[in-house]
Amino acid sequence: MRIIVGMQYLLDSLRLLEAAQGYATLGMYLQSNQELEQMSADTRLWPEVLAVKLTIYDGLKLWDLVEITAMQLKDSANGNRRWLKLADGACREMRAARMRDNLFARVAKAASYL
Numbered sequence: 001m002r003i004i005v006g007m008q009y010l011l012d013s014l015r016l017l018e019a020a021q022g023y024a025t026l027g028m029y030l031q032s033n034q035e036l037e038q039m040s041a042d043t044r045l046w047p048e049v050l051a052v053k054l055t056i057y058d059g060l061k062l063w064d065l066v067e068i069t070a071m072q073l074k075d076s077a078n079g080n081r082r083w084l085k086l087a088d089g090a091c092r093e094m095r096a097a098r099m100r101d102n103l104f105a106r107v108a109k110a111a112s113y114l
Helices: 002-025 029-037 047-059 063-076 081-112
Strands: none
Touching (some): 063 081
């Protein structure tokens, strides 16, 4: 009986993850996040879940959350190069996006003085 409950738990988590990945791919970030919120706390730290969170936060331009999630991904990667590369790439992209946003803000401010 315990095995069946555990298998159902795993299947439910995988179903939610798959739905979240689909929504994120379609750019439906809020729906994707809602799917992830239904997962239990321990499954939210799976590298696959953190990768979806990176997609969500990047799409919503929530750079602080991108940085935090990338660090969580590095911690949970267990030396897996795929996840480490994704986390490093997210950090680089986040820094570039922040610089771009700052540049656009400065240009807009300068243009308002003209």
